[in-house]
Amino acid sequence: MGSGKHRWKISIYRSTSTPTKHEIRPERPPNEFICPISGSLMADPVIVSTGQTFERACVTACKNLGFTPTLNDGSIPDFSMVIPNLALKTSIFNWAKLSLSFPPKPLELADALKLLESLMAETKQNGEISGELLRRVDENPGSNLLEHSESELTRRQTRFDSGESLSGSFRRTPFVLATRPSCYSSCSSSSEFDLTESGSCVDEGYVSKLRSQHVYEQEEGLVALRKTTRSSVESRVSLCTPRLLSALRSLITSKYTDIQVNSVAILVNLSLEKVNKVKIVRAGFVPPLIDVLRGRCPEAQEHASGALFSLALDDGNKTAIGVLGALQPLVHMLMRSESERARHDAALALYHLSLVQSNRLKLVKFGSVQLLLGMVKLGQMPGRALIILCNLGACNEGRAAMLDAGAVEFLIELLRKGEFDSESTQESCVAALYALGHGGGLRFRGLAKVAGAMDVLKDVIEKSNRERAKEKARRIIELLKAKEEEEEEVDWEKVLETGFQSRAITRPGGQSCRNSTEF
Structure with missing residues (x-):
C-alpha cells in the first residue's frame, strides 16, 4: 500500500510538470480523440444520432446556428440526439496523463460559435464544406469514431456495392433507411441521455432471476431487464455479458408467451449497440430467432424480425446470418406476416443481408425475385x-x-x-x-x-x-x-x-x- 501511494503521487506530480528532453511523449493524439469540427483534442465528446463523435460545444453551436457540416466521406451528421461518450472521454484523459500532457479543457460555446461562423462564411452554396474543415477531417480520418454505429433514432445512409459503368464507376447511390427496428422506441422524453446518472450495472441479479426455476421470478427479471436496456445506452453495453446472453438465450424459445416476448425484446435492445452485435451472433442467437419466426406468436415474431434486422447492420454478421438459415424465414415473414412492423423489419433485414454475394445467390435460389416483383405489382411495400x-x-x-x-x-x-x-x-x-x-x-x-x-x-x-x-x-x-x-x-x-x-x-x-x- 505504501509503495502504491508513492507511485500514485509520482504519477500526479509528473503529469502536471513540464516534460524533460529525456521523456518520450507521443507526437500527436490518436485520430479518434480529435473533433472533426474544431480540429482539437476533445474534452467533452458526445455521440450524435448518426454515430459520429464531436466536442459537445461544437454540436451545440451547430444546432444554435442551424448549421450542418458535410464530412469528407459525404456523410451529414444528425444532431437531433446527443449522447455523452464516457468511454472515449476516459480514454482521452488517460492518454493525456500517460503522455504527460495537461488534460484538455472543454471548448467554450462562444469560441465554438466563432469557429462555426467562420466556417459558415466559407461554405459553398451547394452545402459542401470547403477549406479548413475538410483539411481537418482529411488529417484526422479516425475522428469519425462510430461512423457506422447503430445508436441513432432517425436515419442514415447505406451504400450498395460498387460496380462498373461506361464511365468506369458504376456506383449505386445509397438509400436512406432506418437503422433501428420499428419494434423499438425510446421511452425517454429527452433528446439527450445523461449516462453519468445511470451508475454501474452488474449482471448477477438479472442472471440469477433468469435462471430461476420459478416462472414468476423469470418474468420479474425479464421485465426489469427490458426496462433497463430500453432506456440506458450504458446498460446495454455493460449488461451484454456471456453469462447474461447464455441465460437469455435459453428463454428465447420458452413455451410461455410473456417470457418469449420479453426475451426477444431485450435482445433487440442489446443489439442496438454496435459493440454488441457480433457478440450476440457468436453467442448463438440466430437459430432460436429463426425458431421464433416460425412460431405462432405475432409479437415475438415482430421482435425477432427487428433483432435480425439490427444484427444484419454489422458487416461481420451478414454472411453468418445467411449461412445459419435466416434468409428463407425472413422472406416468408415479409410475404406472409400480418404485422406491418414485422414485414418492415424483415424487408430491411433482407436488404442489408443481400449486400453480400453469397446471400444474394441463396435468395435467387429461393425464388425471391418472383416474390418481390409480385409484391411490387400488388402494391405491397413496393419501395x-x-x-x-x-x-x-x-x-x-x-x-x-x-x-x-x-x-x-x-x-x-x-x-x-x-x-x-x-x-x-x-x-x-x-x-x-x-x-x-x-x-x-x-x-x-x-x-x-x-x-x-x-x-x-x-x-x-x-x-x-x-x-x-x-x-x-x-x-x-x-x-x-x-x-x-x-x-x-x-x-x-x-x-x-x-x-x-x-x-x-x-x-x-x-x-x-x-x-x-x-x-
Missing part, C-alpha cells in the same frame, strides 16, 4: 421490395432471374404510369432498372428498346425532383445509346449462324448462363 431487387440485380444470377421474370418491361411500365406512393419508390424503381443494365448485355438493351425505355427515362429526368433518380436515368440512357453504336458493328449473319452460342456467358462451376447471354 422495400425494389431496394432488395436492386441488390439482387447486382449479381449475374439475380439479373438473369429478373430478366426472365419480365422485370425490364414491368419496371419501365411502372415508370410510365408514375403511380408511386413516394418519390423514393420511384427512385428505387429507376435504381432497379439501373442494376439490370449493369451487365451491359444486348438482351437488356433489346428489352428496354421494345418497352420504350428512352422516352420514359427522359420523362423521369424532366419531372423527377430527385437528383439521384435523374442521374441513374441519364446513365441508363447513355448505356442504351452506347449499345446502339455497338449494334452497328455486330455481324448479325455470323451471330445467327452460330445460334447465339458464341457469346454465351459461363457461370462459376461451368454451367451455361443462357438467361444472361448477349444476343
